[in-house]
Amino acid sequence: MSADMQALIAEIGDQLEALTLAADGLSRVTGLATNRDGTITAEISGDGTLTALTLAESLTAYPPDEAAAAILATITAATAAAARQRADLLARLSDALT
Numbered sequence: 001m002s003a004d005m006q007a008l009i010a011e012i013g014d015q016l017e018a019l020t021l022a023a024d025g026l027s028r029v030t031g032l033a034t035n036r037d038g039t040i041t042a043e044i045s046g047d048g049t050l051t052a053l054t055l056a057e058s059l060t061a062y063p064p065d066e067a068a069a070a071i072l073a074t075i076t077a078a079t080a081a082a083a084r085q086r087a088d089l090l091a092r093l094s095d096a097l098t
Contacts, residue, residue, distance in 0.1 A: 018096035026089055031082025035074045042071075042078040046086060050075060 029046030039059040043052035053075070059067055 015097055018093055021093075026086060029082050029085045029089070031078040031080065031085065033074050033077035033081060035070055040071055040074040042075045044075070044078040044082040046082060048079060048082065050078075 026046050030051075031044035032041070034041045037058075039056040039062075041052070041054040042050065045051045053071070055071070059070075062070065
């Protein structure tokens with residue numbers, strides 16, 4: 001087998017490994033956020049699904065509109081964290097494939 005062919009096979013192997021690592025990493029992406037006073041924690045999966053929402057009982061002291069806004073802001077922050085993780089993984093994959 002020629003040196004060129006061996007180099008091509010090695011490069012393809014490296015790209016397959018990068019794809020496998022990216023797929024594994026994407027399956028484990030989790031965005032997590034907690035609001036400033038710790039009353040709300042949201043967890044978002046790699047596909048953007050809300051997988052957990054923890055609300056402290058002390059959140060009941062908030063007016064309803066403030067509680068709702070704080071919940072949405074925390075979910076948004078967790079979603080952004082998951083999106084950053086996905087983007088980082090995909091950027092590394094892109095670098096490995098080029």
